[in-house]
Amino acid sequence: MTLVVEGLSVHYGSIRVLSDISFSLPLGEVLCIIGPNGSGKSTLIKTIAGILEPKDGKLLLEGQNLDSISRNEIAKKIGYVPQDFQFLTSATVLESVILGRRPHVQWSLTDHDLDIVNNAMRMLNIAPMAEKMLTELSGGERQRVFIARAIAQDPDFYLFDEPTSALDIRHQIDVFSMIRAISEKKDKSVLVAVHDLNFAYHYADRVMLIDKGRIVCIGTADEVMTEENIISVYGVPMQFISTDAGRYVIPNWKKAVLNRGCCTNTKKA
Amino acid sequence: MKSPENTSSSLYLSGRKQKFIIIAGLIILLFCACIYALNAGSYHLSFDRILTIVNQAVMNPDLLKEIPFEKTVVIDFRMPRALLAIFTGISLAIAGCVMQALLRNPLVSPFTLGLSSAASFGSALAIVFGAFLMPFIPKVFQNGVIIFSAFLLGWFSILFIYAISRMKGSSSATLILAGVVIGYIFTAGVMILKYLTNDEKLREITLWLMGGMWGANWGAIIIVAPITLLCFLYLESKAWDLNTLSAGDDVAKNLGVNVNRLRLTGLFVATLAASACLAFTGIIGFIGLMGPHIGRMLIGNDNRYLIPCSALLGALILLISDTVARTIMEPVEIPVGVIMYVIGGIFFMFLILRGKHRMIT
Numbered sequence: 053m054t055l056v057v058e059g060l061s062v063h064y065g066s067i068r069v070l071s072d073i074s075f076s077l078p079l080g081e082v083l084c085i086i087g088p089n090g091s092g093k094s095t096l097i098k099t100i101a102g103i104l105e106p107k108d109g110k111l112l113l114e115g116q117n118l119d120s121i122s123r124n125e126i127a128k129k130i131g132y133v134p135q136d137f138q139f140l141t142s143a144t145v146l147e148s149v150i151l152g153r154r155p156h157v158q159w160s161l162t163d164h165d166l167d168i169v170n171n172a173m174r175m176l177n178i179a180p181m182a183e184k185m186l187t188e189l190s191g192g193e194r195q196r197v198f199i200a201r202a203i204a205q206d207p208d209f210y211l212f213d214e215p216t217s218a219l220d221i222r223h224q225i226d227v228f229s230m231i232r233a234i235s236e237k238k239d240k241s242v243l244v245a246v247h248d249l250n251f252a253y254h255y256a257d258r259v260m261l262i263d264k265g266r267i268v269c270i271g272t273a274d275e276v277m278t279e280e281n282i283i284s285v286y287g288v289p290m291q292f293i294s295t296d297a298g299r300y301v302i303p304n305w306k307k308a309v310l311n312r313g314c315c316t317n318t319k320k321a
Numbered sequence: 322m323k324s325p326e327n328t329s330s331s332l333y334l335s336g337r338k339q340k341f342i343i344i345a346g347l348i349i350l351l352f353c354a355c356i357y358a359l360n361a362g363s364y365h366l367s368f369d370r371i372l373t374i375v376n377q378a379v380m381n382p383d384l385l386k387e388i389p390f391e392k393t394v395v396i397d398f399r400m401p402r403a404l405l406a407i408f409t410g411i412s413l414a415i416a417g418c419v420m421q422a423l424l425r426n427p428l429v430s431p432f433t434l435g436l437s438s439a440a441s442f443g444s445a446l447a448i449v450f451g452a453f454l455m456p457f458i459p460k461v462f463q464n465g466v467i468i469f470s471a472f473l474l475g476w477f478s479i480l481f482i483y484a485i486s487r488m489k490g491s492s493s494a495t496l497i498l499a500g501v502v503i504g505y506i507f508t509a510g511v512m513i514l515k516y517l518t519n520d521e522k523l524r525e526i527t528l529w530l531m532g533g534m535w536g537a538n539w540g541a542i543i544i545v546a547p548i549t550l551l552c553f554l555y556l557e558s559k560a561w562d563l564n565t566l567s568a569g570d571d572v573a574k575n576l577g578v579n580v581n582r583l584r585l586t587g588l589f590v591a592t593l594a595a596s597a598c599l600a601f602t603g604i605i606g607f608i609g610l611m612g613p614h615i616g617r618m619l620i621g622n623d624n625r626y627l628i629p630c631s632a633l634l635g636a637l638i639l640l641i642s643d644t645v646a647r648t649i650m651e652p653v654e655i656p657v658g659v660i661m662y663v664i665g666g667i668f669f670m671f672l673i674l675r676g677k678h679r680m681i682t
Contacts, residue, residue: 101575127577138569141427143622146329151568154561154576159625166330173329182329201568205576 053114054078055100055130055209055241060109061265062092062099069095070265073109077243079208082235084256085245086277088286092265093245094135097211100243101132127155131207135214137198139186146182148197149173152204172203175230191218199227203234210234212244216251224248228255249301253277261285277301340626343619347633351407354637358403358644363651364394371395402537406643406657407636408549409534409598410608414635416591417609418616418628419556422563423587424486428672429496430609431595432665434482435503436475437604440596442507443467443474444603445514445526468544468600475596478503479588529603532658534643536601545598552594553632559587560624567622605658607665608635614672638664 060073070092077083085093098104100111102123111118118126131152139148149172153165161169173179176196186194195218202210212231216224228251231242235257246252252259252273259276261268263285269276282290282301289304359371366374374395377384385392417430431437447470485499515526528535556563562583565573570580599605612635613627620630639657642664646657 098571101571103571103574122577123579124577127575130575132572132575134569134571138425138567138572140425140567140622142617143567146332147564147622148568149329150333151565151572151576154565154578157561159561161333163330166333169333170329179329182332198568201572 053129053208056110056112056115057100058110058112060096060099060111061107062095062104063107064095068265070099073262073265073267075260075267075270077209077241079241080235080239081257082231082242082244082255083258083260084252085243085260085262086247086249086252087262087268091262091285093262094213095265096262097132097213097243097245100209101130101211102126103132124155127205127207129207130209130211131202131205132211133199133202133213133215135217137194139194141185141187143186144182145173145178145184145186145189145197148186149178149200149204152201152206155205168206169204172200175203175233176200192220192223195219195223195227199230208240210240210242210244212242214245214247216246216248224251231255249277249282253301254298336621340620340623340630344626344630344633347630347637351633351637351640354640354644355403355407358406358640359395359399361644361648362394362399366391366395375400397539401539401542402534402643402647403640404542405534405537405545405598405601406640408542408545409602409605410612410634410636410639411553411632412545412549412594412598412635413605413608413639414612414616414631415553415556415628416595417635418613418624418631419563419587419591420609421613422566422624423584423591424482424496425566425569426492426496427614428610429482429500430607430613431475431591431599432604432606432609433497434500435478435507436592436595437599437606438504438507438511439478440471440475440599441530441604442510442514443471443596444529444600445511446470446474448525448529449514449518449522465544468597471600472593472596474507475592475599476589478507479592483584483588528656530658531656532603532605532661533646533654533656534602536603541601545601548597549594552590553628555590556587557625557628559583560628563587563624564622603656603658605639606661607668608639608661610672611635611638611665611668614668 054076056076058074060070061068062070073096085096087093095104099106102118113121113126113129149169150161152172153161153169157165170179173182176199178193178196178200181189181193186197189197195215199215210231215227215231219227231244232255234240235242256273258271259273260270261276261281268285269281279290279292289307290301291304292299292301356368356371359375360366360368370391374385374388374391378396385396413431420429420431420434421427444467447467451466451470481503482496482499486496489495511526511530515523518526562573562578565576565578566580566583573580595609612631615634616627616631620626639661642660643657646655646660649655
């Protein structure tokens with residue numbers, strides 16, 4: 053199964069946010085979207101998730117246009133983890149994860165549904181807190197609850213919108229390892245928007261660099277994340293350094309600060 | 322020994338069992354309260370007698386002709402009144418429950434959103450000006466005119482709230498303030514009607530604004546019962562979709578829910594249920610807040626259970642309150658609406674005070 057995006061453009065009112073986006077995502081692949089703030093990463097993810105309506109272009113799942121598939125069937129194939137979370141102050145962890153089963157159930161949860169919910173909760177290490185309320189959890193724990201909900205939804209394509217924005221470095225690594233595990237062990241695809249270029253570099257099978265709503269480049273990390281590309285898109289002097297643990301891209305802080313007089317436009321590491 | 326990987330499903334299953342027990346318990350309680358309400362009043366019968374009369378009314382109405390007085394008290398007066406209290410409690414509670422889910426705000430209800438005031442203005446309008454129309458309308462439809470008018474204005478007020486929540490977000494402050502303002506505007510409308518109308522109608526409107534079950538008769542029940550039940554079934558059938566809204570519109574859409582349509586039809590049906598009852602009872606406050614909140618404490622957030630649980634609680638609270646209102650100062654009746662203002666006001670205060678932890682963001 054392949055998700056194909058063809059000539060997609062999206063408008064907010066009269067403002068064009070995405071233009072002519074085309075790519076395909078086969079099963080079993082992790083595709084990272086990188087690009088500066090406002091480049092259209094979230095918009096692209098939300099459009100594929102069925103939250104925003106495209107103005108032009110097609111979204112195809114196994115050659116079938118998403119317009120011609122019922123909402124519920126799409127929900128079984130494409131799962132979404134938003135950047136910021138909303139929840140009721142009285143919601144519990146278990147209730148929140150179970151929501152992911154909505155596209156699959158008529159009314160009652162079967163044993164099969166409950167097994168999937170169990171596995172999702174175990175995978176994210178949140179089974180012990182099943183009865184806790186979300187308000188009692190830390191930011192990182194909540195994020196894991198919402199990822200578990202997407203896993204309980206059991207789609208073929210996962211869309212993550214900056215899944216590590218609220219997490220410390222250890223949990224960031226946990227989440228990316230889990231994203232790899234989803235694609236490798238379960239043979240699912242993940243489309244993930246990230247700010248951290250090094251995560252994209254090390255965890256993605258392919259990287260898509262977008263800027264001002266257009267794809268600048270798409271391919272392997274080494275093809276896309278060249279110094280020229282990154283400098284031209286982010287407007288910040290960057291360089292790669294090689295270490296024992298592989299190559300890393302870092303901003304040249306001194307130059308960046310000298311050029312701009314401040315570091316407002318440098319990304320957070 | 323339980324294997325560790327089964328903990329969440331066993332939690333879920335034991336939780337479900339507990340929820341069924343709670344709902345069954347509430348049904349039994351409501352039945353008992355109902356029997357008590359049929360007996361309460363200046364004319365006392367034994368409980369056996371009540372059961373026999375109710376049984377006969379269902380099985381063999383002809384036998385009742387031999388006991389005309391008892392039949393009149395129980396079947397013609399007390400029973401429709403108890404049923405009206407039950408259906409009104411159900412309607413207001415499910416309306417509150419669903420509005421809270423749809424607008425993602427735990428403090429909204431037909432009362433706090435100004436729907437009650439708007440619907441009562443609609444009814445007052447029909448009571449005052451309907452007099453000119455009534456002679457031309459067949460008697461069966463006269464109640465229908467009042468309901469329609471109540472519904473129309475109720476729907477208008479909810480659309481207004483919906484528009485505000487689209488523009489300004491659905492924070493408690495915004496929605497409650499908008500509700501209060503709508504309440505003021507329609508209360509002003511009712512005052513004008515009261516000022517303009519004659520003494521007889523004035524009394525009718527005043528009584529009716531206090532909220533009470535005086536309007537109870539079988540004609541009212543025949544209208545209210547099917548509307549309530551249909552609205553309940555519809556909203557209950559949308560329970561999963563309502564649940565997904567708790568995670569925000571984006572996630573709900575991704576889970577396959579048509580969010581805009583759900584929100585509009587859900588509010589429409591909730592408004593219909595609430596205004597159909599309000600047209601007969603006048604303003605009954607806070608049931609739409611108390612039912613769902615107590616329900617949430619008992620049974621959790623899953624609307625599949627929360628909607629019926631809130632409905633039963635709303636019915637129970639209103640039936641008991643009305644029975645107390647009817648009997649506590651015999652032979653004088655206190656309007657149950659007044660009692661609900663007092664209980665509900667205290668309850669609302671309690672929600673605000675302990676809100677930090679659980680109910681209010």
